[in-house]
Amino acid sequence: MKLKKWMILLVVGLLLGILAACSGDDAEETSGEKEPSSEGKEEAAADGEKVLSFINPETIPSMDSSLATDESSFIYLAATTEGLYRLDENAKPVEGIAKKHEVSDDGLTWTFHLREDAKWQNGDPVTAHDFVYAWQRAVNPDTGSEYGPYMMNGVIKNATSISSGEKSVDELGAKAEDDYTLVVELENPTPYFESLTTFGTFFPLNQKFVEEQGDKYATSSDALLANGPYKMADWESTSSSWTLEKNEDYWDADAVKMSQLKFEVVKDPQTAVDLYESGVVDRVDLTSDLVDQYATNEDYVISPDTFVYFMKYNQTTNEALANKNIRNAMNRAFDKQALVDQILNNGSIVANGLIPADFTPMPESGEDFREVSGDLSTYNVEEAQELWKKGLEELGTDSVELELLTDDDETTKTMVQYLANQLSTNLEGLTINLKQVPKEQRLDLDDNMDYELQVSRWGPDFLDPFTFMNLWTTESGNNKMGYSNAKYDELVGDTATKLATDNPARYENFLEAEKILFEDAAIAPLYQASLAQLVSPKVKGVHVNPFGATYEYKWADVGTE
Template sequence: MKKNKWSLLLAALLLVSTVLAACGGGSDKSSGKGSKDSEQVLRLMNADQIPTMDSSLATDTFAFQFLGESMEGLYRLGKDGKIEDGIATEHKVSADGLTWTFKLREDAKWSNGDPVTAHDFVYAWRRAVDPATGSEYGPYMMGGVIKNATAVNKGEVPVEQLGVRAEDDYTLVVELENPTPYFESLTTFGTYLPLNQKFVEAQGDKYATSTETLLFNGPFTLEKWTSTSNKWELVKNKNYWDKDSVKLDKITFVVVKDPQAGVDLYDKGQVDRAGLSSDLVDMYSSNDDFITIPQANVFYLKLNQVRNGEKTPLANVNIRKAIMMAVDKEAGVNEILNNGSIAANGLIPKDFVKVPGKDKDFRAASGDLAVYNKEEAKKYWEQGLKELGVTSVSLEFLGDDGENAKVFNEYVANQLKTNLPGLEITIKNVPFEQRLDLDTAEDYDIQFSGWGPDYLDPYTFLSLWVTDGPNNHMGYSNPEYDKLLQDAQTTLANDQDKRYEAMLQAEKILLEDAAIAPIYQRSLALLSSPKVHNIIANQVGADYEWKWAYIK
C-alpha cells in the first residue's frame, strides 16, 4: 500500500518523505560497470529493513513489496495495472455480485513441493481476521467486503463462518458482504495471499522471522533474510508455475538510508538504481540515466487528538485547521523535494481514478480542500489558543530517520513554528519500524505519514479515517463521515454515480474537520541503469513488480 497500498501502505504503509525514493535501488551510469550484461542479476537498495514477512501481520510498503515478489495470490498486477493470472486462472461472479468462484491452477507449488490449493487461501484469510492473530490489515482489507469478516474479528461468530470455502482442492468460493466492484484487484494485495497451514503451525512463534521459517509460491524466494537483516536476496523460484517468464536469476538488496551514499554506490557500479534527494536532482537531472516516476502515494500530517488517554491540543479543530494551512507545500515540493512531486490539497491523489459518468478526475471534481494560507492559518491559530486558554503550545513531531526524511521533517516543522506564533515543535526522528509501533500505540502528537493505495478505488484512502478504524490511530471521529463511507460500501455499492458522490462529500468533511494536513503527492527521481528493463511501477499495492524485469 503504494501502497500503503498500500499500506502502502503505504503502505504504506504506506511511507514518510522521499527517503522512499531509495526503495528502487541504484545503478551504474550507462557504462555497465561492475557487472556483465549477460548476468541476470539486478542490484537494488531498500530504504530500511523489512519489519515482517507474515502476510497476516504486514502493514507497511516494504513487507508488501517483498511478499508480492516471493508470494502469489489469486491474481497479480502487470503493466499499466492490468490484472494478470496468478494462482487463479478464471473466476465467475453471481448475478447479485455477492458470490465469486475462482478456479485455481493445478501446477502451482510451494517452495517445499507441496501443491498450492484452495485450502491455503481459506486458512490464510481466516487467520487474517481471527482476533487471536492480532492483524491490522485483515479486518481493514476484509471487513465489510468478505461476508462475516467484521463479525469474526469482533469475536461475534466463529472464524469458520467467514465467507470463504474450498469447494474442492482447486475451487475457491468467496461470499461477499456487499457487491464490491474492485474485489478482483483486492485479491492481488498481500493480505489475500495464501498460507500453507501445516508449515505455518509447525513454525509457531518463529514463523516469518527468517528465510528458514518461510515458504514461497511466487516468482522469487527470499534468501539470506531475518527481520534484522540489512542485506538479503530474491532468487528465482524454480518451483514457480510461470518460471519461464522470470528472466532474472537474482535481485540483491542492501539497506541504504543516505541518498548520497546510494548515488556513490551507483557511480561505482555496485547498484542498478539510486533514489535522488533534491540537491542530487540538481546535479543529475541532465544525466542520461535520470528518470522520474509519478505515483499515487499521498503524504500528510496525522494530527493525534488523544494521546495516552488525554486530549491533546489537536483535539481543537481551529488548532488543526491552522496547522493544515500553515505549510507552504509548493515551496516544499519545488525547493526541498525537487523530484517531480506535487503539492497535495486533498487526500485522493491526482490522476488516480475518474468520477463515473463525468469523465473527470476525482481530484479535479473535489477541488482544492486544504490550501496554504498563512494569514488564515494565523487567525485559526489565535482562535484555537483562545479557546484552549493558552498562549503557546508544545507538540512532538514524529517522522522517519532517513536523510531525506529528516530534511523534509525539519522544513515542515520550521514552517509550522514560523507561521504559528507560540508553537514549539520537538522533532522525533526514528527508524521506520519504530514509527509504525508509535503510530499503533497513538504515542505521538503530529506524525508525518503517507499512504499508497491498496486497490483502484477512493475508498482505499477514505476508509483510513473511519471511527476506530485499524489505521486511524489519531482519535478522529465524525458520524456523518462514517455514514457516507458505510453507504458507499453497502446501499450505494451498485450505484457508482451515487457512491462516488458520497465519497466526494466524505473527503470534504474530512478536510473541513482538518483531521489530517495533506502535504504532497509523491514522484520518485531516480538514476536507473539503461541495462535494466521492464520494472513495473504499480499505482496500487506494492510499489514495484520485478517478475518480468530483465538485464540487457
C-alpha cells in the first residue's frame, strides 16, 4: 500500500490504541476495579463544558521529555507541550511554536522563526532558548536520556560527540539567534528533520522552572509546565487517574474545544467494557475473548497500527542465546498465524520482518517496503528442530532453560503463555519461565539489560525506515541485547551520512540490512498490531499518527451521537 493510501486510512479515522499495561502504587485499586466516577462528568456536562472520558491501560511512566521512552508518555507530552511543529489529521507538520522555517541549499542549516504569542503555563514566553536548553539536556550524558542520543546523534551537529562526553553541551548545533529565531545545524542533510521536530524529545523546556523543581521535576502536575493545548491536573507519577484540562494560555486555545479529558487506569478488560456500556467511558480496547461478542456492535472498529512486536534475545546473559542456531531455531518455532487469528483476534497481522507493512513506500517504484523485502523470519517447525539440534550440540547440552520478561496486562499474559507453550512444545529440552511485571519495571530491566528473553515492541518516531533500523546498531541506546554486526552498522550508518541525499540508495541499504538482522536472528518478529475497540460516536476529532504520539487530542470534540 502506498503512502497516499495509508494517509487516507488515517483520515477515515480508525483510532489506534495501546496494548501493553503497567501499574504503579495504585495498581491494586485499579486491578480491583475501582470504577471511574461518572459524577464529575455529569456535573461538567450540566455546566455546559465538554468532557470525554477514556481508559489508559497503564500509569504514565514519565512526563519528562528528556527521559520518556514509551507510547503513553509521549501521548500526554504531546497533549500538554507544543514543539516547533505538530502533526495534523493527515500526519503532516503544521504550525506549532514555529511559524515557518528556511533550509540552506546544502540542507545543513535550518532556521526556525518562532511565534511571539506562545506562553508557558506560568506566563513566561516560549523562546528559542527553551529549545536549545531542552535539546542540550537531552544529549547531555549526565541526564541519562535514551531518546536524546537516539534521536539526535548523527542528526544535529556534535550531538554524538556530546552524548559520548567528548564535547560540551554548548557545542550542540542548536543556537538562539535571538528570542524568536532558532538556528539548527545538522550533521548531515536530513530530509525528514521537520517531522522529527514534532516528536516529544524535541519539545522545549523552561530552564528556570526545570532547575527550580530539581529532582521533583515531572513527578506531579504541580511540577510540570505546559505550553500546549492542555495542562495536566490531578497527576502524580504513581497516579491511576488524571485529567487533561484546556490550557487557556495556549496560543491556539480557540481551536481546543474540550474542557477536560479524563483518564483512568483499568486493567481488567471486562470491567473496561462494563464501564463503556454504562456510559462512564467513551472508548475501550477489546481483548480477543470479547471481540466475537462485540464485533457486530455499531461502535466496533478495528484499527490498523504500525507497532511491531518482537522477542528480544539478550546475548550477554545466557550462553544459549549467544548461539545463532539456537536463536534461529526459536525464531521458527511458533505459529504466528494462529497467534494473530486465535489468541489476539483483533486484526493484527503476522510480522516476518522488522519494517511494518503499509508504512513506507520504496522511493522510485512506490511498492511497499515490506512487500519488497519479503518474509525474512517465518514459522517452520522442521527447520526449527534441525537448527535447535545443531545449537544444542554446539553447546554440549540437551536442555536449555530461559526466562521470558513481559508486561503484565491481560492480553500480553495470554499471548506469552501461548508463545512459551509453542516454543517448549516444538523445541525438545527447552523450558520457558515467564516473568510478568508492570511495564515501567520491564523498561527498567531492559535498560539495565537484566533479562534473558523479552517481549517488546516498537512504533515509528518518524516516517522513514531509519526509525526501526537504527535500533539495532551496536552503539544504539535501544539495542540493550548485546547484538553487534559491523556490516549492519555500516549499512545503516551510511543511510544517514554519505547516502543522506540519495533516497533510492538509502532504501537499498535498508533492504540489505534487514536481511542481515534476520540472518543473525537478532530478534524474533511476532506480529504487527491492530486494535479492536468500541468508540462512542460522539468522539470527534481525535486523530492518530503513523509515527510519534499515537493519539492527537488537540482537535478533540464532542459530536452528536
